[in-house]
Amino acid sequence: MAKKILVLGGAHIDRRGRIFGETAPGASNPGAWFEEPGGGGFNAARNLARLGFDVRLISPRGGDAAGEMVADAARNAGVDDKPFVFLDRKTPSYTAILEHDGNLVIALADMELYKLFVPRRLAIRAIRDAFAATDLILCDANLPAETLAAIATRAADCGKPLAAIAISPAKVVRLKPSLAGIDHLFLNEAEAVALTESRPDDPRHWVAGLRSLGLKGGVITRGKRELIAFSGDNAISLQPPIVDEVADVTGAGDSLAAGVLAALLAGHDLGEAVRYGAAAAAITVQSPFATAENLSPELLKATLALVPEAAILS
Structure with missing residues (x-):
């Protein structure tokens, strides 16, 4: 029987404009527009469902066409979608402008609806039952601080x-x-800076900084540079594989989280789990979408051949 994962977090519309040439700030830039359902929790949920897990998603949604797009995408990925629908509100959205190489120029997040996911909603019988029945809970920081607590x-x-x-x-x-209370936190360097209010010269020092805040384990991604991961007393680094054809970096971190969690739930150790995460991210950045529709356990295992072994940090 597939292991169960409960996801509570963002599920909204991602709009991305890609600039064709070199970016000209303060000017009109030729480019193209694209939109799809997205959100950190939602992207991870779709990836985990494609990897064979029984995934239930709970998130606020508006009673609009954008909300229907999200619901359709969840259904197509095999996610059990159980939203709170506010018929008189609009579904949240994230609008980004990307350079021609896929890197982010600027983004605007219209996420007011997530404030309505208040802590008392966790008392609903169906959510209490979902907590009791699941093997793992995944949340994202789109939700209010008091709800995350x-x-x-x-x-x-x-x-x-x-x-x-x-x-x-x-x-x-x-x-x-x-x-x-968090066993695994997935973040990048900029987010680690915001959380620890520091920027160490040696990226390995992120581990001590995050541990001092009480965090049990985490993965700090650094773009194309080696990522740092820790759990309990263990700490490792891993060089992500080189991807020749990057279509879009959107969703790479969410797929890395899904790959790591999938491997941990399958019983792999931290070093092997981050290899699975790096492989999932490599598959995703080759897709024009925030999640790769061809992601599967078979493709993930095949892509592992491109990922080096993790190194233990002293």
């Missing part, structure tokens, strides 16, 4: 492991009061 408390009360996705430097600080 309530999720961490409920996870601890149920004896369930909790993972979290940082989302952005502005939002990761919402997780700060809950760090002691």
